[in-house]
Amino acid sequence: MATDQLSVVFGALADPTRRAILGRLADGPATVNELAEPFDITLPAISKHLKVLERAGLISRGREKQWRPCRLEAEPLRAATEWMGRYRQFWESSFDKLDDHLRTLMKGTGQ
Amino acid sequence: MATDQLSVVFGALADPTRRAILGRLADGPATVNELAEPFDITLPAISKHLKVLERAGLISRGREKQWRPCRLEAEPLRAATEWMGRYRQFWESSFDKLDDHLRTLMKGTGQ
DNA sequence: CGGTTAATTAGCTAGTCGGTAAAGTATGCC
DNA sequence: GGCATACTTTACCGACTAGCTAATTAACCG
Numbered sequence: 715m716a717t718d719q720l721s722v723v724f725g726a727l728a729d730p731t732r733r734a735i736l737g738r739l740a741d742g743p744a745t746v747n748e749l750a751e752p753f754d755i756t757l758p759a760i761s762k763h764l765k766v767l768e769r770a771g772l773i774s775r776g777r778e779k780q781w782r783p784c785r786l787e788a789e790p791l792r793a794a795t796e797w798m799g800r801y802r803q804f805w806e807s808s809f810d811k812l813d814d815h816l817r818t819l820m821k822g823t824g825q
Numbered sequence: 826m827a828t829d830q831l832s833v834v835f836g837a838l839a840d841p842t843r844r845a846i847l848g849r850l851a852d853g854p855a856t857v858n859e860l861a862e863p864f865d866i867t868l869p870a871i872s873k874h875l876k877v878l879e880r881a882g883l884i885s886r887g888r889e890k891q892w893r894p895c896r897l898e899a900e901p902l903r904a905a906t907e908w909m910g911r912y913r914q915f916w917e918s919s920f921d922k923l924d925d926h927l928r929t930l931m932k933g934t935g936q
Numbered sequence: 937c938g939g940t941t942a943a944t945t946a947g948c949t950a951g952t953c954g955g956t957a958a959a960g961t962a963t964g965c966c
Numbered sequence: 967g968g969c970a971t972a973c974t975t976t977a978c979c980g981a982c983t984a985g986c987t988a989a990t991t992a993a994c995c996g
Contacts, residue, residue: 728836780993788915804899891963
C-alpha cells in the first residue's frame with residue numbers, strides 16, 4: 715500500500731476487524747485483551763491490527779501498570795471525510811445521472 | 826482484503842492512483858487511455874485499478890465504438906461517509922480529549 | 937526470587953497487491 | 967479481408983498482509 719496519509723487511513727479502514735475495534739473504542743479506552751475478546755483470532759493478530767491503526771493515527775496507546783490501554787483518535791477521519799466531500803454532490807443530487815456537458819454547465823451556475 | 830462492501834470501498838480508496846482516477850472522473854466520463862495518460866504505469870496496470878474501482882461500485886463502464894468510457898458512481902461513498910459519521914463528534918468537538926466517563930455522561934445530555 | 941498476567945516480537949505460511957511484458961479480443965475503417 | 971486502435975487477459979514477480987505458534991519482554995504480586 716502507498717505511504718501517504720490518506721492511503722494509510724483508508725487502508726486501515728479496509729478491514730472489518732479494525733473497524734470493529736474502532737467501534738469498540740468509540741465507547742471509551744480499552745486494553746488489548748478487552749479489544750481482542752469479541753474476535754476469534756489470536757492476540758498477536760490483534761496486536762498487528764493495533765499497529766496498523768496506530769500507524770494511521772487512528773488510535774493512541776498509553777501505559778498503565780501492565781496494561782497498554784488504547785484510545786480512539788478520530789482526527790485522521792476528518793481528512794478522509796473531507797476527501798470524500800468532494801464527491802458528495804454526486805450522490806446527494808441526481809447530477810451523476812446527467813452527462814458531463816450538462817454537469818459542467820450547471821456547476822457554473824453555482825448549482 | 827475482506828469482501829464486505831465497506832471493506833472493498835475503503836480498499837479501493839487506499840491507493841493514490843485510484844483516488845486520482847476518481848478525481849479525473851469527477852470532471853466527466855473518460856476512456857481508459859485518457860485515464861492512463863497522467864500516470865507512468867502501463868495500461869494493464871490501469872486496467873487492474875479500474876477493475877478494483879468497478880468491483881467497489883465506484884465506477885461504471887460503457888461501450889461506445891471501440892472505447893469503453895468510465896463514469897464515476899459516487900453512491901458507495903455515501904455508505905463510507907455515513908460509517909465515518911459515527912466518529913464525527915470525536916474530531917469536531919474536544920470530546921476525544923476527555924475520559925470515557927465524562928464522554929458517556931455528556932452523551933446522555935444530548936450534547 | 938518465582939510465578940502470573942499482559943502484550944509484543946520473531947518466524948513461518950498462504951494469499952493478495954501493484955506492477956510488468958506478451959498475447960489475445962473487440963471494434964472501426966480502408 | 968487486413969490493418970490499426972483500444973483495451974483486456976494471462977503469466978509472472980517482488981512486496982506486503984493476515985493469520986498462526988512459539989518465544990520474549992514487561993510489570994505486578996506473593
